Amino acid sequence: MNRLASATSPYLLQHADNPVDWWPWGEEAFAEARRRDVPVLLSIGYAACHWCHVMAHESFEDEATAALMNEKYVCVKVDREERPDVDAVYMAATQAMTGGGGWPMTVFATPEGKPFQAGTYYPPVARHGLPSFRQLLVAVDRAWGDIREDVLRAGDGLVAELAHHARVVAGAEGVPDAGALATAVGVLRREFDGVRGGFGGAPKFPPSMTLEQLLRHHARTGDADALAMVRQTCEAMARGGMYDQLGGGFARYAVDDAWVVPHFEKMLYDNALLLRAYLHLWRATGDALALRVVNETADWMLRELWLDGAGGFASSLDADTDGVEGKFYAWDAEQIADAVGEKEAGDAGDAAWAAAVFNVTAQGTFEHGLSVLQLLQDPDDLDRFQRIRDSLFEARRDQRTAPGRDDKAVAAWNGLAVAALAEAGALTGRQELVSAARQTAEMLERIHWDGKTMRLTRTSRDGVAGAQNPGVLEDYADVAEGLLALYAVTGETRWFAFAGRLLDVVLDNFRDDSGLFYDTADDAEALIFRPADPTDNATPGGTSAAAGALLTYAALTGSGRHREAAEQALHFTGALAEKAPRFAGWGLAVAEALADGPREVAIIGEWNGEWNGEWGGDAASAEEGAETATSQAFQALHLAALRSAAPGLVVAVTPPTGAAQPAHGSGTENLPELLSDRSTINGEPAAYVCRGFVCQTPTTDVTEMTAQLA
Incomplete structure (x- = not known):
């Protein structure tokens, strides 16, 4: 029996018809594993994940594979966006065992939840050094039966090491001072791709928080290199295929090092963070391209992710349409000619011009002779460009299947959207952006916040809070960040007061006596260890997000308690400043504010x-x-x-x-x-x-x- 039909998560609902006997995360699943004396097979992913879809189609929809899974394991499906605490714990285990991680994540655990085997995607047949998924299922079952004591010992040892690491990583280097901040920029300068922008090689993720760090460093010190790295990276991303040249908005990352071919899923958090980074670049320089990206990204968020009825924003758009990755976004010259011809009476000149402007090549820049649209430079005839762009956008909208939307609202990501839209609305004079920020804040207060228990729920769907998904540190911190930005724009003290209540919970329930911040509250469900990760990844880590909101609140109130907690939250950032500043972008941005006062x-x-x-x-x-x-x-x-x-x-x-x-x-x-x-x-x-x-x-x-x- 598949138990996902009543789930609220769109990701879990994608698997509700699988022949796999899926259980949602919960004690009932682990009790069943103890009763049957079998391991738990934990599969973690999210609705917009391309490789999650691939593995589902290849393995979870296959009757023979499902039968093997059902016979040998209790199979549990987890939406990583609903339960980032569960994801964090088992991702740490996967990385410790394999040296890498990603989604879908595939973990085998004891009935007590202790992992002993882990990986990510497994193919239906052995290839590229990976066993087939069915081979893995058989091997793990054999190990469980033949060498169980070794398996249990390995699980116990790994959990103990992970729990120890969660505390040690916060053992402190101290708040990064001006010298550490300069060192971090020096490391970034060495890692910077001076030809293509961004940092490191393929795949390239949008470094939104590092961009904010560099902008603040430039503002504080006048460092011209810091600003130049931001400008080159922002232009490269905005002109490449990772940015939707027709509809606005950024994909999650580029699979190459030149920002040409994206991994096509589009996330609320990426776009909220990038909107704010481009806004601050425009504020610092007056860059016209940055302002265009701000307006187009905001338009995309309101058009594609706005949740009618409840308010707020959906989580993401899928990478796939009709089972094909990127099908909605990729073009060839003939398709462009057809689309332009419908509007322009078959003007071959327009079609050829458009193909050249968008760098649509005969061999294609993507797959199957298709190209991802790029805009390597602004055309001279902007009126013609806008007319043709509108034609392509309308043809894509009317004739192609739109990507699926994960319509759950995540508190943290909506908090990031509130901050970005409130500031963008104020600085660009767009009333509707401030209005959307306000309505989102109202939704978070009305649906996600329980004033009786003083707790925030992480997710909601169709206006109903997900009772089984408690807020984690990043939810409280990012929502508080957004509310304080909204207060700065509107002067409405209800948002300042709401932020204060959220930060009271942060200080009382997410921090221990040593000042260490945990990702889960002290009264949250006990996992195999309590996660505490001070690094930043695709979004600000809970610890650095808390540092930023606490520092702003302290500056508004004069509260020494909040200021001290903000400084404690930045202690581990000092170590990352020299070793891995790209994994501490928001923490270093907050440290730049601290070094400046903040004013x-x-x-x-x-x-x-x-x-x-x-x-x-x-x-x-x-x-x-x-x-x-x-x-x-x-x-x-x-x-x-x-x-x-x-x-x-x-x-x-x-x-x-x-x-x-x-x-x-x-x-x-x-x-x-x-x-x-x-x-x-x-x-x-x-x-x-x-x-x-x-x-x-x-x-x-x-x-x-x-x-x-x-």
Whole structure:
């Protein structure tokens, strides 16, 4: 009996019709393994994963293979996005046993959950040095029957080593100082691909957090090389095949070292992080390509991932359509001619021009003679380009099967989206982006947060929280990061207060007496060990994400407790600064903010919550469309502060007139301490630029405030 039919995870539902007798993760599965005295076969993946689909089709849909699995094992399916704690534990085991990892992850464990054999994808027939999956099933069963004591001993030893490592890795090097930060940039400079951009070789992942680190380092030190690495990498990614040249948005990574051929799945977290990185590049340089990517990526998020009804954003789009990877995105010259011809009366000139502009070659850049569209340089005729681009986009939308969407909402990734969209909306004047950020924050508070238990649920689907998926450290930290960014833009103190409640849980339930941050709460389900990973990977690690949110909150409140915890969270980052800075991008970005202060700006005065008619809050009490000179002056100071590139800059603003206050308290008690005892100057809005609450002379002049922040 397959028990996945009632699952909420789209990934688990993809396997609900398999002949494999799948169990969801839970004690019942392990109890069944103990009752039958057989190992657990743990298969971990996610809905957009191409190789997960391949292994499912080759093995899990095969009756003979499924029969062998059902006879010899209790088979458990896990969505790594729903249960990142389970994924982290068994990924650590897989990497320890094999030296690598990935998805699908295939782990054999004792009925107590202790792993003794692990790998990733296994083919249906032996090839490339890998046994067939059925060969592996038979071999593991034989070992379980013939040398079980050795198997159990190996599992016990591995678990003990992993548990020890989880504590040792946080044993501290200390907070990275200016010298360590310079060393990290030096290492990145040596690893930088000066020809193609990015770092290292194939495959190349978008280094979004390292880009933020380098931008902050440049802002703090003026290091021209740091900025140059960001500019070259961002342009290479945006012009290559990893970026969707028709619809916007980035794929998860490029399989080559030149950003040509992507692994086609598109993730919310990548696009939220990259949107923010490109936004900050544009803020620092005025780069037109960066601004185009910001707008197109935001448009893609709202068009393809927005969850109607509940609000917030879906997790991802699949790599495959009709069972073929990249089919939705790849073209040949004939397909381009057909698409352009429909709109342009068969203009062969347009078709050939479009193929050249998008680097569609006769032999193809992908597979089967197809090419992934690239835009190696902007064409001279932009009007013609936009007309043809629209034709290709419409043809793709109307004539091709769209990739499947994993429509569950993940709290952490939605927190990243809140931060990116709130800042992008403010800096580009797009009301709908700030509105989407606000609606997402409301969804997280309404659906994912339980005010009675003071706990955050990691996932939801169709507006219903996944009760079996408790929030992990990255959920609390990334949501708090997003809420603090939203507060900085809107001045709505409900978001500041909500962030404070989340960070209280972080300090009380995710940290031990030594200051070590764990990925799971102290009252969460006990796994074979409690994971604690201070590194960053595709997203900010929970520890570095917590460091960033705690540091911002400390700068707003003056809280020594939050500041000290932020510094403790960065202790292991110092070791990574010299050895592996690419695995500490967000931690090093937070350390750059710490080295800079971070600087704080308090904007004091009255405003109506609107920005010169460009975008507005729905809580403004001023007459609709009315803008007083005072409000305009306030907005000018506010926007100039947000436009500053000072690393980790913290902005606190007087709440707009009539803004909704948090559900509890008077409102005044929920104001950041940074606003306390500060006043306007002769009735005019004033800006206070500070470090550690020690402020320069307050000013009403935008130019003077900008100079203070330089």
